[in-house]
Amino acid sequence: MTDTREAVLDIEGMTCASCVARVEKRLQTVAGVTASVNLATESARVVFPEGTDPGALVSAVREAGYDARVRREQAPAAPEGDADGSLRTRLFVSAALAVPVVALGMVPAWQFPGWQWVSLVLTAPIVLWGGWPFHRATVANARHGAATMDTLITLGTLAAFGWSVWALLFGTAGRIGLTHDVVLFGPVHDAGALVYFEVAAAVTAFLLLGRHIEHRSKRRAGAALHALLDMAAKDVERDDGRRVPVDHLVVGDRFVVRPGEKIATDGIVEGGRAAVDQSMMTGESVPVDVAVGDPVTGGTIAADGQLLVRATGVGADTRLAHMARLVEDAQTGKSRVQKLADRISAVFVPIVIALSVLTLAGWLLAGQPVATGFTAAVAVLIIACPCALGLATPIAVLVGTGRGAQLGILVTGPEALENADRIDTVVLDKTGTVTEGRMSVADVVPFGDADPVAVGRIVASLEHGSEHPIARALAALADTRSDVDQFTAHAGRGVTGVVDGHVAFVGRAGFAAEHATLDAEVTARIAGFEADGATAVVAGWDGEVTAVIAVSDTVRADSADVVTRLRGLGLDVVLLTGDNAGAAAAVAAEVGIDRVVAGVLPEGKVAEIERLRAEGRRVAMVGDGVNDAAALATADLGIAMGGGTDAAMHASDITVAGSGLAPVATAISLSRRTMRIIRGNLFWAFAYNVAALPLAAAGLLNPMLAGAAMAFSSVFVVLNSLRLRRAG
Structure with a gap:
């Protein structure tokens, strides 16, 4: 290959x-x-x-x-204004000149002797200079045998202007004292001295206005991506005190982050503590406390405290760069519906030109005045621009994915938006998705006359320093610890040691039974915790049980609300986990999920996804671990939690960067709204042409109104899409 x-x-x-x-x-x-x-x-x-x-x-x-x-950079440079302000200048000058031309052409009372010659002087710079961007593109494409929207604009405006000049110089339209009315709706029957300067001037001004608004809106639509890129720090203070550009950092370098500064690049905290504002990356409003050993992301801000960070990713390998690539890839890609629109637009312009010629020929063959046929033909050229059709999908995708990036939702492409719009079932992994993915103490039940404070201090002292997830949870029981003598770790069972003069132990029930007597009350408490899906740990000293501690994975604070929200979107929710049935059932009951599939290996998760799809369901899988990667890739839509593994994120269609489950529901809601906007854009773009072309060909639409309508159709599509900037 x-x-x-x-x-x-x-x-x-x-x-x-x-x-x-x-x-x-x-x-x-x-x-x-x-x-x-x-x-x-x-x-x-x-x-x-x-x-x-x-x-x-x-x-x-x-x-x-x-x-x-x-493009040499990893992402586009921030968009600049129109080149030298030329488009804006052309618009303002053309509009100023067009106002008197339109007024003279449409109000007979204002048509003083020689008004038509004044209109010629005012219209010439509008059409030839103001409309030059359209004409230049037409010529460039014509050299390669192509016809585009600009071709229609050039043909329409130059035809109106050229006809008027011919009528002035060789017809009777140049007579001093001549006046005439303008018919906005209905055929023109007077084949005499007609000029169309107001049409050429107004159409050019309308189209320049539409193009200007379109360019400004596209810049606003892409602002999310460029804001993302601007989050990166520009320079950094190394641990030796030197300040250098960020791009001089390499993996392994250590750098200092002071209060209020941006973290220069992805890394691991090696010194200090700080509250880090991650709102620009994840949408979370509450700063996250970080200390030694915690990962930090480049572009986030140390709200307080000072950190010493070791770089683990630089340049294109950072999370910020990865997010920017995902956003841009999504904005550059095409959905199935956009590909269809592109195919239609590719043949649309030649068809319109042919239709315009047929319109003129039809009117002439019907014995109607040349002016009538000419007016209808020009209206056909101007009204039928496919610009709105071409913008209908990409501008909505641009705004939707940009808004998603602001909310911490990274979409891989337009196909993911379409898939998210069609799903009817959401399958949630448990650990790290519905739950926090880290163990914590859920309950402590002391026995006898044991002092709870002493229990916490002795247990925390014994478990301090261990990297086991349960041990880390137990070590958090107390802030102050005592020295431990004769410490012994019994792999997979428990630990013993002498603390504050007591021979203490902490471990599973079987291990504890070797060091103390477990009476019926203790045994019942252990059974109760395990039935609730928690891990029961027994602590004691001097041959007696002093406490039974329940350790469990904490359910995310927003999980129950998100499950309710997903159901409100008409989605069925399934909990799919490799954990035991008791733990799964407890979590499901807490968050309100009725259907639970527990105790499955990674291949079992894939099989369950395939079974649901075989039932005709459109399935979204939400997960975070390596064991979820295959299921994420198998589902119609894979959604990875941003704090999960790289394997999961690479296998997914959407990555949510926030720490809670809420962005999952937001991602689905945003995708649906984006697709509604796209469908609305396409409907109005098609409906506009379907309705307007027959009116123009029938001579029922003045070319000036046709130009205004065409410009408005493109502006409507852009403004409609910009509504997504408030989504979420």
Whole structure:
């Protein structure tokens, strides 16, 4: 199999879905290349054979009539304003000149002698200079035999302007004192001295306004990704006191984080304590306390305290860089519905041009005035722009995935959004998903006259220093500890030692029975804890049992609410775990899950997912561990908890970065809302053309109104998509 590489091309000059189709087609003429071009991000993601020169990709794009460059950075630079402000300047100047042209053309009372010649002087710079971006793109595409949205705009505006100039110079429209009315709706029957300067001026101004709003909105839509990138620190203080750029760090370097500073890169805390504000990464508003041994993420902020951190990931290997790549990949990819829209748009422009010619011919064959047929033909050209159709999906995906990144939800691509929209069953792993994934003491029951404080101190002293999950939970029973003599660890059973003059022990029931008598009350308490799914630990000293301690994995605080929310979304919820049935049942009862599948190995999880799919269900799997990776990949939608293993995140379609389960429900809700927006965009884009084209061909729509409607259709799609910025 041939090795492949991947590159991102930033492309200049694309204006509609027809441009996208042309660039994709040209790129794929290079041997072994597959490409996905996105209008909203103005970029192409290209996979090509190892031996292919990236310069050949740029050349292919230029052969299609556009400019391109290979992106060198790991993510795009923050978008700048319009080049030299030219688009905005063209808009303002054209609008200022168009107002008097439209007023003179539409209000007969204001048509002073020679008004039509003044209109010519005012309209010429609007059409020729203001509309130059459209005409330049038309010429560039025409050289390569292509027709795009700009072709329709150029043909329509130049036809209206050219007809008017001809009528002034060679017809009777130049007569001083001539006046005429403008018909916005209905056919034009007067074949005499008609000029269309107001059409050419207004259409150009409307289209410039639409293009300007579209560009601004696309920049706003992509702001989430660039805000993510801006989170990275620019420089860092090494442990030797030198301050260096962040990109000078290598894995293993140690650096200092002072209060209020950004953590430079991913690492492990080797000194100090601090509350770290992770809100920009995970959406959590409460800072997380970190100390020696805890991992920290680059881009988060030490709200207080000072840390000494050892770098474990730098540059493209950091979590922040990984998040940025996921977001950009999602925004660059295409859904199935977008691919369909692209195929339609690719043939739409030639069809419209043909329809415009047929419209003119039809009116002439029907014996109608040339002016009537010309007006209808120009309206057809202008009204039928496929720009809204081309933007309908990618702009919604751009905004939706960007909003997801702000909420700590990373989507791998548009297909994941479509899959999330269709699921009807959510399967939840238990440990690390519904629960915190770490053991804690749930209950301590002292016996006899044992002092609970003494129990906590002696148990914590014995278990201090052990890395076993249960031992770490027991070590947290007391903040102060005593010295331990004659300490002995009995692997998998318990520990003994002399603490505060007592010969103490801590361990499972069988181990404890070797050091003390377990009476009926103690045995009943042990059985009760185990029936509830907890691990029972017996502690005592000097031959007597002093306490039975329940240790369990803590259920996440938001799990019950999230299960209720998932059901409110019409989803069935299943708990799937490798843990024992007692522990699984206890957790399920606490969070309100009725269906539990427990005691399954990783292959058993895969089998359960496949069984649910065989029943016709669309299944989402939520997990965090290595043992969940296969099930995540098997499900229709895999959702990985951000604190989980790399294997789980790589196998998933969506990764949630927050520490709770709530982002899972938010991810599904956001995906559904994004797909609703996409469907709404596509409906109005199609409906607009279906309704408007017959009206234009029938001569019932003035070209000026057609231009305004066309510009509005694109603006509507963009503004409708921007509603997703408030989602979540």
